[in-house]
Amino acid sequence: MMLINGHALDKVDALDRGLHYGDGLFETLAVRAGQPLLWRRHRQRLAEGCARLGLPPPDDSLLDKEAAQVCAGVTQGVLKIVLTRGVGGRGYRAPAAVHPTRIVARYPWPDYSSESATRGIVMRVCATRMAQNPALAGMKHLNRLEQVLARNEWDDPGITEGIMLDNEGWVISGTMSNLFLVKAGALLTPDVTQCGVAGVMRGLILDIAARLDITARIGEITLNDVLEADEVFVCNSLIGLWPVRQLAERHYVRGPLRTRLAAEVTGYTV
């Protein structure tokens, strides 16, 4: 099911700036028992992205209503919201009057292997780099060719996710997830002010860590830091927290901190 500007449609104008320039934002949420999870946090990030791109933000009550409509009766699924600068003339300049395109769509729950959350995943290191651009960093915008190229580097079903580095070689994230290391009981996650996405689940984990007095540091991380970590896990709003059991030749033992945090996040639904 899909609503486009409130109407049950499945097509958008071929002149939409989302298509021509990636001029817009998106959010992807887990849906359980008819409710989009971490809705408040996702809505907040969408609003922040709108402010940064100069996009008129959607009306909150309208978005609430449309999300509820699309999620009604869904036991487990995915909600995706796409917001673009709407139809514009040819050329990069935004039209004087912007009429955003708002897509609120439901997708089936992905066929994730149940082993990913329990036994953990195998990761690789991607060759495709993320470019540093503070003007775009952190946002969940529609310019995602780097992730597309990185994800299409491998075909091996035994490898679930790939680590992406920036052009200076710093570790930033997975192709579709944020990354955390555990070292001597402390959490460490890459800075995303130069590139990468400030994931909602990443934000929740950092908030939980603060509440539980778990030391958490945001900073520059090398591939060597990842290889030498005690635990490594990836996260996003759909997968929650997946332990990494192998990266290249390094095998990790699952540790207690990921398990504790995974249990904690299930208590947060708004």
Place this chain on the structure above:
Amino acid sequence: MMLINGHALDKVDALDRGLHYGDGLFETLAVRAGQPLLWRRHRQRLAEGCARLGLPPPDDSLLDKEAAQVCAGVTQGVLKIVLTRGVGGRGYRAPAAVHPTRIVARYPWPDYSSESATRGIVMRVCATRMAQNPALAGMKHLNRLEQVLARNEWDDPGITEGIMLDNEGWVISGTMSNLFLVKAGALLTPDVTQCGVAGVMRGLILDIAARLDITARIGEITLNDVLEADEVFVCNSLIGLWPVRQLAERHYVRGPLRTRLAAEVTGYTV
């Protein structure tokens, strides 16, 4: 008029990967007397982009036919071709069977001021930077948020174009054009292997310079180099070559080389 996969339509599937990720390419061509100009060069760049993105390239004779159909009877106009990886599931991974979306669309000729080509344009320096990423550099792909943000930095109708620098401060291009300097009779244009677009008109100018034994260098250019140049001009497939008469406080005198090259390019139509 617009053809989508050969059909006269004006909407695309809301699940198109062009919209969700900017997963695709485009070309913008001038049309005169029913003919898309520099067609062979644009088609060549599109094919190169397809190879780099792993997109199935469109059949040449099909694209010829559709372009001719859309351009028929057009005295002066714009042809835009958009090619995406088509409809895909949620997630960055390309579907196993890719069915590209091919948009061939006609637009009216932009209302460019006739003064731009004769008297020259005023430029500014944009604050939005281009991120270096060799995996994407040179391609006319659909991830254009940097250009959108840069073009929306100013509203003054007296300023026609903005210079964009990369994150290291090197001059790369305009927001919608490539940039050339003239210094002591030689041409100089920024390298676009780290970021920016390898414009078709830029390529033609470099080819013409080689044929006419005009020294042309592709390299690293600073803002100071631009300010100290004898002549500066910008180019793309629609505008041809526009002299720059002012950048910040620097006023330029129009020189002979831009005029000579502008006359030369009109002889190239395929």
